[in-house]
Amino acid sequence: MKCEKIEKCPFFNEKLANMPSLTSVLKQRYCMENKEACARYMLVTAGIEVPPTVFPQDVDRAKAIIATH
Ligand code: SF4
Structure with a gap:
Protein backbone atom coordinates (compact mmCIF):
# COMPACT_ATOMS: atom_id res chain seq x y z
CA MET A 1 0.00 0.00 0.00
CA LYS A 2 1.17 3.52 -0.77
CA CYS A 3 2.67 5.31 2.23
CA GLU A 4 0.62 8.10 3.74
CA LYS A 5 3.83 9.88 4.80
CA ILE A 6 4.85 10.63 1.22
CA GLU A 7 3.87 14.28 1.30
CA LYS A 8 6.10 15.15 4.26
CA CYS A 9 8.75 12.44 4.16
CA PRO A 10 12.24 13.94 3.64
CA PHE A 11 13.36 10.77 1.90
CA ALA A 39 12.91 1.54 8.22
CA ARG A 40 11.84 5.17 8.32
CA TYR A 41 8.20 4.16 8.52
CA MET A 42 8.94 1.78 11.40
CA LEU A 43 10.55 4.60 13.35
CA VAL A 44 7.97 7.25 12.63
CA THR A 45 5.10 4.95 13.56
CA ALA A 46 6.95 4.10 16.80
CA GLY A 47 6.93 7.80 17.61
CA ILE A 48 10.68 8.13 17.19
CA GLU A 49 12.31 11.00 15.34
CA VAL A 50 13.90 9.52 12.23
CA PRO A 51 17.62 10.28 11.91
CA PRO A 52 18.49 11.83 8.53
CA THR A 53 20.91 9.02 7.85
CA VAL A 54 18.26 6.27 7.98
CA PHE A 55 17.00 5.15 4.58
CA PRO A 56 14.12 2.76 3.83
CA GLN A 57 16.34 -0.30 3.55
CA ASP A 58 18.04 0.32 6.93
CA VAL A 59 15.71 -2.00 8.81
CA ASP A 60 18.36 -3.42 11.13
CA ARG A 61 19.26 0.07 12.25
CA ALA A 62 15.62 0.98 12.78
CA LYS A 63 15.07 -2.14 14.88
CA ALA A 64 18.16 -1.37 16.97
CA ILE A 65 17.00 2.19 17.56
CA ILE A 66 13.52 1.01 18.53
CA ALA A 67 14.97 -1.64 20.86
CA THR A 68 17.03 0.93 22.76
CA HIS A 69 14.35 3.58 22.86
S1 SF4 B 1 10.58 6.57 3.00
FE1 SF4 B 1 9.27 5.27 4.28
S2 SF4 B 1 8.17 6.73 5.58
FE2 SF4 B 1 8.99 7.89 3.85
S3 SF4 B 1 7.34 7.92 2.31
FE3 SF4 B 1 8.68 6.18 1.88
S4 SF4 B 1 7.71 4.41 2.93
FE4 SF4 B 1 6.87 6.30 3.81
Whole structure:
Protein backbone atom coordinates (compact mmCIF):
# COMPACT_ATOMS: atom_id res chain seq x y z
CA MET A 1 0.00 0.00 0.00
CA LYS A 2 1.17 3.52 -0.77
CA CYS A 3 2.67 5.31 2.23
CA GLU A 4 0.62 8.10 3.74
CA LYS A 5 3.83 9.88 4.80
CA ILE A 6 4.85 10.63 1.22
CA GLU A 7 3.87 14.28 1.30
CA LYS A 8 6.10 15.15 4.26
CA CYS A 9 8.75 12.44 4.16
CA PRO A 10 12.24 13.94 3.64
CA PHE A 11 13.36 10.77 1.90
CA PHE A 12 10.53 10.76 -0.59
CA ASN A 13 11.00 14.47 -1.25
CA GLU A 14 14.76 13.98 -1.63
CA LYS A 15 15.64 16.39 1.14
CA LEU A 16 18.25 14.19 2.83
CA ALA A 17 21.96 14.55 2.34
CA ASN A 18 23.59 11.63 0.55
CA MET A 19 20.50 10.37 -1.20
CA PRO A 20 21.17 6.85 -2.49
CA SER A 21 21.65 6.41 -6.21
CA LEU A 22 18.75 3.99 -6.35
CA THR A 23 16.29 6.44 -4.84
CA SER A 24 13.66 5.86 -7.50
CA VAL A 25 13.83 2.10 -7.01
CA LEU A 26 13.53 2.50 -3.25
CA LYS A 27 10.57 4.85 -3.62
CA GLN A 28 8.80 2.28 -5.76
CA ARG A 29 9.71 -0.66 -3.53
CA TYR A 30 8.86 0.97 -0.22
CA CYS A 31 6.87 4.18 -0.57
CA MET A 32 4.56 3.03 -3.34
CA GLU A 33 4.23 -0.64 -2.50
CA ASN A 34 5.37 -1.71 0.95
CA LYS A 35 5.59 1.02 3.55
CA GLU A 36 5.53 -1.55 6.39
CA ALA A 37 8.98 -2.74 5.32
CA CYS A 38 10.47 0.77 5.41
CA ALA A 39 12.91 1.54 8.22
CA ARG A 40 11.84 5.17 8.32
CA TYR A 41 8.20 4.16 8.52
CA MET A 42 8.94 1.78 11.40
CA LEU A 43 10.55 4.60 13.35
CA VAL A 44 7.97 7.25 12.63
CA THR A 45 5.10 4.95 13.56
CA ALA A 46 6.95 4.10 16.80
CA GLY A 47 6.93 7.80 17.61
CA ILE A 48 10.68 8.13 17.19
CA GLU A 49 12.31 11.00 15.34
CA VAL A 50 13.90 9.52 12.23
CA PRO A 51 17.62 10.28 11.91
CA PRO A 52 18.49 11.83 8.53
CA THR A 53 20.91 9.02 7.85
CA VAL A 54 18.26 6.27 7.98
CA PHE A 55 17.00 5.15 4.58
CA PRO A 56 14.12 2.76 3.83
CA GLN A 57 16.34 -0.30 3.55
CA ASP A 58 18.04 0.32 6.93
CA VAL A 59 15.71 -2.00 8.81
CA ASP A 60 18.36 -3.42 11.13
CA ARG A 61 19.26 0.07 12.25
CA ALA A 62 15.62 0.98 12.78
CA LYS A 63 15.07 -2.14 14.88
CA ALA A 64 18.16 -1.37 16.97
CA ILE A 65 17.00 2.19 17.56
CA ILE A 66 13.52 1.01 18.53
CA ALA A 67 14.97 -1.64 20.86
CA THR A 68 17.03 0.93 22.76
CA HIS A 69 14.35 3.58 22.86
S1 SF4 B 1 7.71 4.41 2.93
FE1 SF4 B 1 9.27 5.27 4.28
S2 SF4 B 1 10.58 6.57 3.00
FE2 SF4 B 1 8.68 6.18 1.88
S3 SF4 B 1 7.34 7.92 2.31
FE3 SF4 B 1 6.87 6.30 3.81
S4 SF4 B 1 8.17 6.73 5.58
FE4 SF4 B 1 8.99 7.89 3.85
